[in-house]
Amino acid sequence: MNILLLGSGGREHALAWAIAQNPKCDRLIAAPGNAGIAALADCVDLDIEDPATVAAYAAHNGIDFVVIGPEAPLAAGVADALRARDILTFGPSAAAAQLEASKTFTKQICDACGAPTASYAHFTDAAAAKAYVLAQGAPIVIKADGLAAGKGVTVAMDVQTALAALEDLFTGGDDAEVVIEAFLQGEEASFFVLCDGTDILPIGTAQDHKRAFDGDTGPNTGGMGAYSPAPIMTPEVTQKALDQIVRPTLAEMAARGTPYQGVLYVGLMIDDGQPRLVEYNVRFGDPECQVLMLRLGAQALDALLACARGTLAETTLNWAPDHALTVVLAAKGYPGPYAKGTEIRGADHAANDPLVQIFHAGTKNEGPRLLANGGRVLNVTARGDTLAEARARVYSAVARIDWGDAQFRTDIGWRALKSDSD
Ligand code: AMP
Ligand code: GLY
Numbered sequence: 001m002n003i004l005l006l007g008s009g010g011r012e013h014a015l016a017w018a019i020a021q022n023p024k025c026d027r028l029i030a031a032p033g034n035a036g037i038a039a040l041a042d043c044v045d046l047d048i049e050d051p052a053t054v055a056a057y058a059a060h061n062g063i064d065f066v067v068i069g070p071e072a073p074l075a076a077g078v079a080d081a082l083r084a085r086d087i088l089t090f091g092p093s094a095a096a097a098q099l100e101a102s103k104t105f106t107k108q109i110c111d112a113c114g115a116p117t118a119s120y121a122h123f124t125d126a127a128a129a130k131a132y133v134l135a136q137g138a139p140i141v142i143k144a145d146g147l148a149a150g151k152g153v154t155v156a157m158d159v160q161t162a163l164a165a166l167e168d169l170f171t172g173g174d175d176a177e178v179v180i181e182a183f184l185q186g187e188e189a190s191f192f193v194l195c196d197g198t199d200i201l202p203i204g205t206a207q208d209h210k211r212a213f214d215g216d217t218g219p220n221t222g223g224m225g226a227y228s229p230a231p232i233m234t235p236e237v238t239q240k241a242l243d244q245i246v247r248p249t250l251a252e253m254a255a256r257g258t259p260y261q262g263v264l265y266v267g268l269m270i271d272d273g274q275p276r277l278v279e280y281n282v283r284f285g286d287p288e289c290q291v292l293m294l295r296l297g298a299q300a301l302d303a304l305l306a307c308a309r310g311t312l313a314e315t316t317l318n319w320a321p322d323h324a325l326t327v328v329l330a331a332k333g334y335p336g337p338y339a340k341g342t343e344i345r346g347a348d349h350a351a352n353d354p355l356v357q358i359f360h361a362g363t364k365n366e367g368p369r370l371l372a373n374g375g376r377v378l379n380v381t382a383r384g385d386t387l388a389e390a391r392a393r394v395y396s397a398v399a400r401i402d403w404g405d406a407q408f409r410t411d412i413g414w415r416a417l418k419s420d421s422d
Contacts, residue, residue: 002027002062003301005041006048006078007069008034010328010361010379011286014293015067016040017357018300025301029063035370036360048073051081058087066090067304068262071283075101079262090304092282095258099249099280103145103179106280113248117277118181126170129178133162139183144169144176152220155183184278186271187415189230190288191238193246193266194303197259199312200246203303204295205233206288207415212335214411221335222376225412227325227387228291232270241268241275249280262307290359290379291324325390325413326359326381327398329406334375342405344370347378350400356382356393358401372405387416 003025005016013036019025020040031054033043047053049072058066066082068074068091077094098105110117118141123129133140142154142165156162162180170176190208194201206228212218233241246266253260265281265288284292293300299317306315331338344363347370351358359381362374380397384390391413398408 001025001064002029004058004061004063004066005030005033005037005069006054006066006073008032008037008361009069009286010326010359010376011284011289012069013037013359013361014290014357014379014381015069015284015300017359018293018297019067019304022298022301024305029061031057034360034373035363035365036358038365048078049076051077054078055081055085055087058082059085063087065305065308069283071097071100071281074262074282088305088308090262090308092260092262093258096253096260096262097282099253099260099264100282103143103279104177106277107179109249109252110277113252115245115248115277116274118184120179120181123178123180124176126166126176129166129170129180130163132180133159133166136180136182138162141181141183142166142169143179143181145179184269184271184276186269186276187232188278189232189268189270190226190285191233191241191246191266191268192284192288192292193242193264194307194312195250195260195262195264196307196310196312197254197261198310200242200250201303201307201312201315201317202238202242203263203317204228204292205230205238206285206291207232208285208288209409209412212330212407212409214409219335221330223285223287223328224330224409225325225327226285226288226291227323227390227413227416228288228295229323231416234273237270237273237275240273241266245275245277261310286361287326287328287376287379290326290381294324294326294357294381294383295320295322320383322383322385323387323390324381324383325387325394326379327394327408327412328361328376329378329380329398329401329403329408330376331362331372331374332405332407334407338375339405340371340373342372342403344372344378345402346400350380350397353382353393353397355384356380356397358397372403377403377406387413391417
């Protein structure tokens with residue numbers, strides 16, 4: 001079959017790597033792709049956030065299956081436009097993508113279906129929001145929603161920080177929408193579940209490292225490294241997450257006439273064996289996808305196809321009892337300002353161990369040279385019988401990459417490795 005993959009990050013390189021290995025894939029086309037994806041796929045330049053453009057391209061180029069990587073095309077309705085032309089598509093409708101696009105929507109779904117999550121209140125008025133913070137006290141969590149979404153999340157350990165975050169959000173204009181949540185204690189994990197509108201298939205657990213620097217310090221980033229599986233996701237916690245959070249949410253979405261079809265990224269906080277929902281995303285995590293794909297390989301395509309076709313009930317995954325870990329090499333300065341165009345040498349050589357894969361994120365080819373072209377640039381990823389073995393493989397590959405502008409964490413996996421030795 002001819003497969004079109006949308007996106008250009010490390011997540012999409014990992015998806016391309018798994019998809020291209022499956023004999024069902026005759027031709028892989030990526031839009032827009034990156035230098036790593038270009039070795040596996042034909043890259044085309046398309047406006048992937050424009051539903052009509054993507055649907056017309058797929059219809060006119062004999063595309064049998066479209067895999068949508070990032071959230072922006074999903075929220076824009078690209079999956080809807082493709083399905084309207086009867087093109088098999090992996091990814092939820094724009095209506096179902098509200099689970100990521102709107103924090104208020106997700107909270108309302110949780111209220112309706114009883115999924116455990118932090119208690120919350122929604123505000124469009126600064127004075128009322130500040131009064132609420134003063135009444136609740138700290139720690140407390142302030143989240144921008146709606147038009148202010150770019151401004152993100154503040155986990156405020158004291159009232160002053162919470163009030164300052166509100167000040168900042170409400171100075172943006174009259175349209176600010178803010179969700180204020182109770183602070184959840186515990187350890188975070190990401191749980192990925194394929195949903196075909198009726199049935200589900202869990203497709204792995206992972207833990208991300210969101211802070212820029214070692215010891216979970218520094219600013220929040222898109223993610224600096226991940227490993228899979230997440231030891232905190234014991235069979236009991238996984239069962240609770242499915243029974244109390246995932247299944248009720250999917251039933252509520254279906255009852256509203258907007259069934260969820262795609263991968264549901266369930267961001268959990270686990271405290272004393274009880275999972276609570278922190279957030280949903282409507283796509284694979286980046287870099288969590290890299291560790292999941294390395295562990296799954298070619299069968300990932302069969303699972304994505306079953307998800308799109310509605311045949312997950314007949315699908316199983318064969319998991320090796322192994323571990324995978326990925327370290328993100330970012331450009332110095334990320335997530336703040338950073339340079340583009342610096343040269344990376346030795347990436348091919350570093351990946352010559354069959355248990356190591358280097359997934360590209362912000363890279364481009366210029367003649368024979370590989371250049372950095374973004375904030376997060378490479379994902380050095382490896383498998384091992386143990387997490388410690390996977391990690392040793394990753395860091396020895398990192399040491400073989402010659403890129404003077406790299407910034408990366410040296411402690412990815414610390415939490416799981418610490419609990420191993422407890
Ligand atoms: P979100 O964008 O909702 O995923 O929030 C980003 C990050 O903020 C999460 O990954 C958590 O680390 C943290 N966070 C969000 N909500 C809460 C909460 N209610 N309690 C504690 N930490 C939170
Ligand atoms: N790694 C976090 C995310 O993909 O949202």
